[in-house]
Amino acid sequence: MEESALFKLTQGLYILGSRDGDRFVGSAVDAVMQVSNKPLYIVVSCHNTSYTKEMLEACGEFSISILGENSNPFVIGNFGFQSSRTVDKWNNVPFFVEDNLPFLQESIAIIKGKVLSKEVLGTNTLFTAEVVDCRNLKEEGAITYNEYRNGYKNKVFKAMEEYRKTLVKK
Numbered sequence: 001m002e003e004s005a006l007f008k009l010t011q012g013l014y015i016l017g018s019r020d021g022d023r024f025v026g027s028a029v030d031a032v033m034q035v036s037n038k039p040l041y042i043v044v045s046c047h048n049t050s051y052t053k054e055m056l057e058a059c060g061e062f063s064i065s066i067l068g069e070n071s072n073p074f075v076i077g078n079f080g081f082q083s084s085r086t087v088d089k090w091n092n093v094p095f096f097v098e099d100n101l102p103f104l105q106e107s108i109a110i111i112k113g114k115v116l117s118k119e120v121l122g123t124n125t126l127f128t129a130e131v132v133d134c135r136n137l138k139e140e141g142a143i144t145y146n147e148y149r150n151g152y153k154n155k156v157f158k159a160m161e162e163y164r165k166t167l168v169k170k
């Protein structure tokens, strides 16, 4: 099998937010898909080791911030290369709160989801959720996972290198 064929499935990049009591958590995800128009249902696939996944199970609510083509590369590194178990990721980026959920200030659109069911599928857990609210914030187009893989990723690595240097200095 040529598993790289699956990279040609078009996916976007999103910040999945939730909360652990009064602390916000979140991770970078690409596996989000709308699966029904009426009612509006989406699915989100979280790795079983993800702390955000545990908090989706615990609180049943989440935010999705859709990333634009001009996104700050640090955002993906911040949410995708470290865990909310040890880092307060939202303190590192501009964000706003609605309905006790965190949303990225620079996102192009936002979605609020309520978990309806979950199913463990191999390495991941698939959450089916109802869209309880959503809105556009910017005209900019969405970044794709393909763009991330083809070059953008290097900018993310660089941004994380710089970030880690600032941590060492502290």
Ligand SMILES: Cc1cc2nc3c(=O)[nH]c(=O)nc-3n(C[C@H](O)[C@H](O)[C@H](O)COP(=O)(O)O)c2cc1C
Binding pocket: 013, 025, 026, 027, 028, 029, 030, 031, 032, 045, 046, 047, 048, 049, 050, 051, 052, 053, 076, 079, 080, 081, 082, 083, 084, 085, 148
């Ligand atoms: C580009 C990119 C896409 C990712 N897609 C997913 C995804 O769809 N689902 C997932 O659970 N993790 C995904 N990850 C990995 C998580 O963001 C990463 O494991 C994160 O550190 C989990 O943080 P947490 O423990 O705070 O939840 C992705 C990471 C990157 C960089």
